[in-house]
Amino acid sequence: MAWLSVCWGLTLCLTTTTTTNSATTSDTTTAVNTGARRADVQARLDDSSSRPVAPIEPLMDLGGRGAAPPGPLQPVFDEAAPRSVSSLSGGTAYLHCVVHHLGGGSVSWIRRRDLHILTVGTYTYTTDQRFEVVHAAPSRDWILKLRYAQERDSGLYDCQVSRRPVLTYSVRLSVYAAPSASIVGAPDMHVDRGSTINLTCTVTHTSEPSAYIFWYHNGQVVNYESPRGGVTVVTERGNVTRGFLLIQDARPSDSGNYTCAPSNTAPSWLRVHVLNGLQRITKDNKHQQTSRTPTTF
Numbered sequence: 304m305a306w307l308s309v310c311w312g313l314t315l316c317l318t319t320t321t322t323t324n325s326a327t328t329s330d331t332t333t334a335v336n337t338g339a340r341r342a343d344v345q346a347r348l349d350d351s352s353s354r355p356v357a358p359i360e361p362l363m364d365l366g367g368r369g370a371a372p373p374g375p376l377q378p379v380f381d382e383a384a385p386r387s388v389s390s391l392s393g394g395t396a397y398l399h400c401v402v403h404h405l406g407g408g409s410v411s412w413i414r415r416r417d418l419h420i421l422t423v424g425t426y427t428y429t430t431d432q433r434f435e436v437v438h439a440a441p442s443r444d445w446i447l448k449l450r451y452a453q454e455r456d457s458g459l460y461d462c463q464v465s466r467r468p469v470l471t472y473s474v475r476l477s478v479y480a481a482p483s484a485s486i487v488g489a490p491d492m493h494v495d496r497g498s499t500i501n502l503t504c505t506v507t508h509t510s511e512p513s514a515y516i517f518w519y520h521n522g523q524v525v526n527y528e529s530p531r532g533g534v535t536v537v538t539e540r541g542n543v544t545r546g547f548l549l550i551q552d553a554r555p556s557d558s559g560n561y562t563c564a565p566s567n568t569a570p571s572w573l574r575v576h577v578l579n580g581l582q583r584i585t586k587d588n589k590h591q592q593t594s595r596t597p598t599t600f
Contacts (some may be wrong), residue, residue: 358444359383359399376404378464380472381443388474390452391481398447398474400462408465410445412436415459415473422447452478480508482568486561489573496579500550504563504571507543511567516546519562553577 362383381401390396402410412421412434420428422436437446449456457478464470487503494500506513516538518525525548527534533551538544544565550557558577564570 358439358442358446359401361401361403361443363403376406378405378408378466378470379403380462380464380470384444384462384472384474386474387477389477389479390449392452392454392478393481394452396449396452396456396476396478398449398460398462398476400445400447400472400474401443402445402462402464403443405443405464410436410438411463411465412445412447413461413463415461421460449476452476454478454480482509482565483507484563484565484568484571486563486571486573489571491574491576493576493578494553496553496555496577498553500548500553500557500575500577502548502561502563502573502575504546504548504565505543506545506565506568509544509567512540512542513538513544513546513565513567515566516544517564518546518548519560519564520557521559522562555579 359381360383361381363379363381379402381403384399384401388396388398398412400410400412409424411423413419414421421431421434422428425436425438427435433450433452435448437448438444445462447460447462455478457476460474460476462472462474484504484506487505492500492502502518504516504518506516516536518536525534525536527536535547535549535551537547537549539546546563546565548561548563555577558575560572560574562570562572
């Protein structure tokens with residue numbers, strides 16, 4: 304039995320014990336264990352709200368061709384791992400760290416913002432269950448997996464190898480708000496009969512403007528060229544895309560649910576109520592009576 308001291312920069316250390324077992328394991332047992340390990344890793348990669356990723360193939364060829372240099376091989380990071388990773392809020396982010404010649408060392412992931420140790424080896428040290436590390440031999444890729452990423456998770460994450468001096472590979476994570484659409488005035492809009500229904504749909508947090516915005520009335524696509532006439536659609540594209548639906552000479556048949564469905568985000572809906580003159584007077588009277596009701600103590 305031997306003692307192994309694992310240290311990270313800024314005086315963060317762990318001490319563990321390692322036991323050397325001279326007994327050899329059969330090739331059959333090794334193959335079974337390796338296969339089960341890989342299956343477990345693949346299941347953990349697949350269990351996410353985003354498309355899973357496979358371990359990154361190293362760019363460096365350090366397979367030991369030619370004469371080996373004297374002394375033990377030193378750990379080295381492979382630049383195949385991206386230095387910058389982006390994710391949408393609520394999605395799953397994968398941060399890669401490819402290490403050659405790890406030897407008996409261990410790989411840890413640390414959040415730079417608060418120097419919080421997230422994982423050491425294949426063990427998770429944080430109580431935040433959204434974090435875990437995914438790794439299976441013979442891969443050299445140590446993947447930090449973050450589920451349900453939030454904008455507050457943005458920042459630098461350090462992959463560190465336990466040796467002196469500490470080796471660090473930093474990855475910047477950027478989490479952006481998920482695209483969203485909303486109709487101004489939702490969930491209900493009241494208009495007078497004969498007036499103009501003016502609906503505005505706003506699409507935000509998209510990487511590019513919406514290619515189109517479809518409008519639906521009670522589940523049916525709004526027909527801009529129907530015999531009814533008086534229907535106009537305008538779309539303004541930019542960092543914030545806006546779609547406008549104008550319906551002139553509102554009538555009771557125009558009441559119902561209206562849905563704005565952009566090309567690149569989930570739809571939004573609003574319910575329109577077309578009131579005739581009597582309904583408007585009754586509604587206003589009820590409002591006045593409610594506002595004039597004395598308060599009893």
